[in-house]
Amino acid sequence: MSADLNTDVRYIKGIGETRAKSLEKLGITTLGELVSYFPRAYEDRSVIVPIRELIPGESACVLGTVATQPRLSRIRRGLDIVRLAIIDEHDTMAVTYFNQSYMKDQLKVGESYYFYGRVGGKPGAPELTNPVAEKESAAGTLTGRIVPVYRLAAGIPRNFMQRAVRQGLDACGDTLPDPLPKRVVAEHGLARARYAYENIHFPKSPGDLDIARRRFIFEELFVLSCAMAGMKAGRDRKNALSFSLRDPESFFGGLPFRPTSAQRRAVEDAFRDMSGEHPMSRLVQGDVGSGKTVVAAACCWLAAKNGHQAAFMAPTEILAQQHYKTLSEMLEPLGLHVALLTGGMKAAEKRRTQEAISGGLADVVVGTHALLSEKTEFHSLALVVADEQHRFGVQQRAALSQKGKSPHVLVMSATPIPRTLALLIYGELDVSIIDELPPGRKPVRTFAVGEEMRERINAFIRRLVAEGRQVFVICPMVDENEENPQDDVKSVTEYSAWLRKEVFPELRIASLHGKMKPREKAEIMDAFAAGETDLLVSTTVVEVGVDVPNAALIVVENADRFGLSQLHQLRGRVCRGEHESYCVLFSSHGGEVSRQRLEAMCKTNDGFKIAEEDLRLRGPGDFFGSRQHGLPEMRVANFATDVNILNEARQAAQELMAGDPELKDPENAALRLRVRKIVAENEDTLN
Numbered sequence: 001m002s003a004d005l006n007t008d009v010r011y012i013k014g015i016g017e018t019r020a021k022s023l024e025k026l027g028i029t030t031l032g033e034l035v036s037y038f039p040r041a042y043e044d045r046s047v048i049v050p051i052r053e054l055i056p057g058e059s060a061c062v063l064g065t066v067a068t069q070p071r072l073s074r075i076r077r078g079l080d081i082v083r084l085a086i087i088d089e090h091d092t093m094a095v096t097y098f099n100q101s102y103m104k105d106q107l108k109v110g111e112s113y114y115f116y117g118r119v120g121g122k123p124g125a126p127e128l129t130n131p132v133a134e135k136e137s138a139a140g141t142l143t144g145r146i147v148p149v150y151r152l153a154a155g156i157p158r159n160f161m162q163r164a165v166r167q168g169l170d171a172c173g174d175t176l177p178d179p180l181p182k183r184v185v186a187e188h189g190l191a192r193a194r195y196a197y198e199n200i201h202f203p204k205s206p207g208d209l210d211i212a213r214r215r216f217i218f219e220e221l222f223v224l225s226c227a228m229a230g231m232k233a234g235r236d237r238k239n240a241l242s243f244s245l246r247d248p249e250s251f252f253g254g255l256p257f258r259p260t261s262a263q264r265r266a267v268e269d270a271f272r273d274m275s276g277e278h279p280m281s282r283l284v285q286g287d288v289g290s291g292k293t294v295v296a297a298a299c300c301w302l303a304a305k306n307g308h309q310a311a312f313m314a315p316t317e318i319l320a321q322q323h324y325k326t327l328s329e330m331l332e333p334l335g336l337h338v339a340l341l342t343g344g345m346k347a348a349e350k351r352r353t354q355e356a357i358s359g360g361l362a363d364v365v366v367g368t369h370a371l372l373s374e375k376t377e378f379h380s381l382a383l384v385v386a387d388e389q390h391r392f393g394v395q396q397r398a399a400l401s402q403k404g405k406s407p408h409v410l411v412m413s414a415t416p417i418p419r420t421l422a423l424l425i426y427g428e429l430d431v432s433i434i435d436e437l438p439p440g441r442k443p444v445r446t447f448a449v450g451e452e453m454r455e456r457i458n459a460f461i462r463r464l465v466a467e468g469r470q471v472f473v474i475c476p477m478v479d480e481n482e483e484n485p486q487d488d489v490k491s492v493t494e495y496s497a498w499l500r501k502e503v504f505p506e507l508r509i510a511s512l513h514g515k516m517k518p519r520e521k522a523e524i525m526d527a528f529a530a531g532e533t534d535l536l537v538s539t540t541v542v543e544v545g546v547d548v549p550n551a552a553l554i555v556v557e558n559a560d561r562f563g564l565s566q567l568h569q570l571r572g573r574v575c576r577g578e579h580e581s582y583c584v585l586f587s588s589h590g591g592e593v594s595r596q597r598l599e600a601m602c603k604t605n606d607g608f609k610i611a612e613e614d615l616r617l618r619g620p621g622d623f624f625g626s627r628q629h630g631l632p633e634m635r636v637a638n639f640a641t642d643v644n645i646l647n648e649a650r651q652a653a654q655e656l657m658a659g660d661p662e663l664k665d666p667e668n669a670a671l672r673l674r675v676r677k678i679v680a681e682n683e684d685t686l687n
């Protein structure tokens with residue numbers, strides 16, 4: 001029987017019903033999926049160590065001849081031991097197998113084997129326990145080479161996985177499809193598919209592994225770029241409600257300040273998009289406090305002036321309320337009706353608002369995910385604005401878009417992705433960058449301090465409050481975790497109680513965290529915004545967007561537990577008014593990296609620079625660790641470290657898509673399949 005990529009994995013020797021089930025959990029049902037299941041790491045077993053040089057505690061590969069007949073003894077029920085001795089050129093050593101009685105017959109006296117395992121025993125008297133063994137004369141799959149390490153599931157022993165992949169490659173290696181056009185492979189000096197699959201699993205050398213990896217990184221990013229280009233083309237084929245242009249000055253004129261030129265540029269970009277025939281898909285990126293809301297408001301205004309509705313989605317109830325207030329102030333004087341719709345509203349109130357939306361009375365609707373509820377119907381939704389998109393399920397954004405007929409989409413993000421990456425990552429999304437802060441903004445003066453400064457900082461808090469200012473205190477946790485008390489990690493509940501009782505009994509202190517009910521949170525936030533409390537002890541729920549111009553100081557406890565970009569967002573809470581403002585970062589743990597990170601915060605107020613520093617210090621794992629950024633999930637490629645390949649692959653993809661936008665050329669059939677797959681897998685993310 002000959003096998004191909006679609007052949008069931010049970011084709012492979014040793015895979016029956018049970019193992020097939022376990023493999024299915026890893027997403028492997030066919031040979032094609034098996035050979036595409038890449039290792040998560042590698043172990044170098046290519047170096048053969050003489051017995052006399054073995055170091056107890058380290059793993060090593062030994063080439064030895066079986067010197068004594070393996071002896072099986074049954075110690076007790078459930079414990080079998082096989083013992084034997086092996087020799088190499090100079091020395092002999094003991095090998096023991098626990099509960100692997102079959103080894104007694106597998107290892108033959110006088111034959112040579114590679115053994116790989118962790119060395120036990122003492123210096124001078126090393127031992128191997130349960131080592132992997134392979135006959136010297138048989139090609140080394142598990143020993144004597146660089147060996148792949150796979151992510152496993154229950155019921156799948158490690159050695160079994162390696163052998164299965166080996167068999168899979170042998171069975172269908174000649175039928176591997178190559179999504180890359182031959183010309184691209186040649187032009188970019190990439191490895192052939194067969195070589196790449198062989199060496200990503202069983203690299204002959206580290207160099208071969210690099211070549212294989214580079215090919216798959218390129219392949220993955222190339223397919224992604226083709227998908228993005230295809231989707232852009234798809235958007236361009238859709239028809240949107242095309243707005244007739246209005247002079248933005250009549251909107252700007254109503255503002256209490258002059259827009260910055262960066263704000264004007266972003267508004268112009270968006271207006272141009274929305275007057276076109278195709279739906280806008282624009283990302284506005286700007287540091288905290290750069291004034292993105294004005295840009296969104298201008299777009300809502302244009303939609304309303306054209307007789308349509310705009311929906312403005314915020315990630316939290318607090319933010320929705322704040323935006324509602326801001327947008328009402330900007331737009332109601334211009335004759336527009338702004339409505340608020342959140343999950344926390346009373347049923348009757350909600351119903352009334354929904355009626356206003358479906359009847360077309362509301363021009364602009366600000367809300368949380370309640371906007372997505374089936375009960376919310378729009379009269380004529382033509383624009384969707386999503387604030388802080390990294391906090392939004394992309395699925396949610398897509399759901400909202402479906403409420404209108406291909407509405408224009410404007411996404412606002414303060415996630416300071418390093419400039420070099422932003423354009424590439426967001427691919428075919430159009431981007432406006434607001435790279436200018438409103439005039440007169442003073443940088444937040446930032447200090448990284450230790451416990452020895454506690455008294456001085458407390459005195460500073462008292463002084464600021466006496467001057468009429470307000471203060472944020474941020475803690476990493478909500479409650480003390482009783483099962484696992486972490487002495488020095490502060491929690492909102494305990495620390496705010498302590499501050500009230502022991503430190504600032506004279507101050508008005510409130511606390512806020514994500515476990516509270518939306519209504520409760522909103523009340524506490526409103527009271528703080530109205531100046532009714534002096535000190536707000538909170539988790540990072542205040543991280544995004546919340547605006548209290550009178551707050552002049554933010555103190556972050558256990559600052560080393562936060563990401564730099566997160567600290568930057570937090571600091572953004574206090575650069576909003578005309579007062580000099582401060583950020584104090586407390587930390588007691590100080591590794592070198594953690595110290596450098598906090599110092600970076602003190603040196604600059606530029607979110608983009610901080611993001612770059614974060615990336616440099618912590619590596620891409622942390623920066624891109626979560627999927628919050630809304631990027632598609634990559635198997636091999638890494639957006640942070642593979643920028644050069646990304647650039648190359650993207651260019652190649654654009655060239656190809658220009659010539660064959662729908663991938664109809666039979667030569668591109670394999671590519672077309674892969675593009676479809678990646679689009680299906682990332683439907684939410686890529687739109």
Ligand code: ADP
Nearest residue numbers: 257258259260287288289290291292293294438
């Ligand atoms: P972000 O980009 O973080 O969402 P906001 O839109 O909330 O920023 O704006 C931050 C603050 O700056 C708000 O109080 C807003 O009124 C103010 N602001 C925005 N644009 C200007 C401007 N051009 N001049 C002065 N103040 C501005």
Ligand code: MG
Nearest residue numbers: 292293387545
């Ligand atoms: Mg904002």
